[in-house]
Amino acid sequence: MIARLSPVERIGTVALSALALAWIVAAIARRDIFFDPVLFGLGSGAIIAALAIGLVVAFRASGVINFGHGAIATYVTYVYVSLVGDGQYPVPPLPNPVAPIEGIAGIEIFDFPTFIDLGDSMGKAPALVIALATAAVLGLVAHFAVFRPLRYAPVLAKVIASVGIMLFLQAAVVLRFGARAKATEPIFPNEPVEILGTRVGQDRLWVLGTVVVITVALWVLFRYTRFGIATRAGAENERFTTLLGFNADFQAGVSWVMASVLAGLVGILVAPITGVTPNFFTVLLISSLGAALLGRMSSFVVAAAAGLMLGIVDQELFRLELEWSWIPDIGIRRALPFVVIALAMVARGESLPSRGALTVERLPEAYSPRITRGRLIGYGALIAVAFWLTVFAPFQYRGGMQNSMIGVILALSLVVVTGYVGQISLMQMALAGIGAFSVASFGTQAGMPLFVSLPLAVAAGVGFGLIAAIPSLRTRGASLAIVTLASGLAMGEIFFSRPGWFGLDRGVKTTDPPTLFGLEFGPNSDFFLGDGKIPTGGYGLVLLVVGALCCISVMRLRRSRLGEQMLAVRANERAAAAAGVNVAAIKLSAFAISSFFAALGGALIAFNLGTYGTNTFGIFASLTVLAFAYLGGISTVGGAITAGTLFSEGIGIVVTNEWVIDVGPYTAYVAGFFLIGTAVYNNEGIDGFQRRQFHQLGGWLGRRWRAARRGAAPREPEGADV
């Protein structure tokens, strides 16, 4: 057994055994430090474990790492809480078909129902049944509407679709229930019991027991039943399983329902103990992803055990931080999932078991337009309009332009790393946060001038981006997405969530407006053009220039030799290596360039906001940025510009608010919805869609023109394909 492990795994096994032994000795010596936290940690460990085995079920069924798993748990839990508390079944927020008319005409026609009333309050059993039925429906929809059409799609599209599910469901919860925590009545008895002299809540043990039972049941199901064996085979080689007469699609559908119901069940059982907030389970999901990864996304037992361990170690570190003051207070505890995941990546080597699909669809095209005179005129016109909107338009448009230009720069950071090199990064806003926090620390707090503090801030972002990219050299696809998500979380926990010179001051971070050679050009500074109201045009103009330079530099990158090598790595890492491309160097340079743009964007956000906090740069912000970038078009500069207009409070949103309807609170919800649609039906995003339409239109006009010159009427089949 030991002989089959790699050297790294062998060292790890020995180290873990030694640690466990030391722990047992220590627990006998100091129960309060080394035994009690273990008992307390079992509770949260059980939740992490339960989410982890749900992830494994979904992965084994369809090769998808479902980032929306936690959000499914959250949604179902809220349904349950609402049924038990108020007897109301929430209606998923749907677009009100007459809303645009209402908005334009300024009248109220009718309101969409938000809840269906099912009596005062419901018993726990019927509420549980209805909530779990909802979970089953969610699983079916996820399979049939999203992941089945994506069977042969690149990993990127699958990851994006599951991120879309996460954003969509989470936004639905916030829209229906608000962002505050909810509590509900206990399901399990919660009188404390005594174990070896330590009192612990009984309910936690019940949850733990449930998780153990489910794990064993799943293990038996997948190991010994015909269904389980077929599902396992189906995820490995779909064609073969189909030839054997199994319906791989049915297997995957059933597994999705199982995963989804499991998620819902966990949420409902845990809600009375911890209470729920809209992102509670998604934050826990990062630990679960680490645990599932340790089980190679295929072992229920390893995933569950790893999940329990993560919960226990978390509690233990919490206790030790209280006990031993010499442990630096730098958020080691919350950074733990990242450490575990990074170590697992290094130890597990290459990558995840990949799915033997029939074919793989192509990635979005990294289109690079030829620079013609017509295009240059077009770009000039675009910049002229942008200039007018930035300086002379009413204040809300000016603000929208500022947000959009920053959004363009952030989206460009993803175009380089994800669009060109195919490496999924879910930590971009954390890198932006490094830029934003450093520029304030170096500039405002340390008093350095802008031409020192801004390069330092960007360099800090690049440095952290490179550190976080190191585990990525051995991983790709969805596992890389998990690593970067965990890295982003770790950066947030270590830097932005705690007070300190680098971090927060009374819960916020503040920066002075940017000043260069005595000239102040913040969003509130005086500017000689425009109406003089805040925000003034000066800062927007700086953003416009910087944004345009960033766009040009990425367009040049696409045409350069480095860009060609990036696309080669994206297309095929093995073949690129055989063609002499240093794949590791290309990936690292992509992460460096990407971090450069992200940190620059972050610093610009800092000046734009002046005062900002942790959430601006949290993991959900990172996911939202990826969502917008993908929606706009992940592999082109045009896509990044489109993404910028869609950006939160960007110019596109401002225009929609002013002219059509106030979409403000629905932004994340709508973005999630369209993100899923983009991933499934049009992976080139809005930019690619427009480009195809233009090409078709251009082709059609060209044929018309040539036909007219020949003096003949256009033939039927040529006109028909428009």
Next chain:
Amino acid sequence: MSDAVLATHGLNVRFGGLLAVNDVSLECRQGRLTGLIGPNGAGKTTFIDAVTGFLPNNALGSVLLEGEEVFGRSPHQLSHAGLTRTWQTLELFDDITVRSNLDVASRRLTLGAALLDYFRPRHREDRVEEVLDLLNLGGIAERQPRELSQGQRKLVGVGRALVAESSKILLLDEPAAGLDKAETEWFGAQLRGLVDQGYTMLLVDHDMGLVLNVCDYIHMLVFGQMTASGTPEEMRNNPEVIAAYLGHSGGEA
């Protein structure tokens, strides 16, 4: 010393308990087309993977490139050293043009070169144009690989391996897979033409017809072991070869 461009000595590849390549020693001489044949599963592709550095954890042995030990280097280092390969499944870069496919492989990109190119782009590389001409790919240089015929795609794969400035030997992994009889003959003639111009190649294939027709010297691999070597004439009459191929794919080959 012989004029071997590439020589392996006692190359072994082990996957768990399975010895996929067992003590294989062979030489590829300057300006020759050496063949490596064997039935499916004989370890031919594994041999190429091992030589080109794709199996760092499984392979052991010695690989000499013009007399210099190169075993243990990474794939991209081997490519720079002059050891280039093609793939049975082609593995072209589908998102970029044929010319860019060759561009990527043509020159080593150092940090300095990348920066220089970024700020002062040179769009045409002489070596790339030369190879495009050599393989008659000039007309499709701006097309993407997915728009081409299978035969053309195979040639692009060969071109990508040829184009490296330092290329000393080309390892071709089943280049005739997926081609029909006429295409295979045409492709074989192209390869022969290149060798006659002085290129050195190792052709791995299980299509006996192709290998016997175009190669100068042939080795046969069966279950990871080299069981026969000789000129095409000798191989045609070798009982080992006949035994390995008869009733297998010998009929249609």
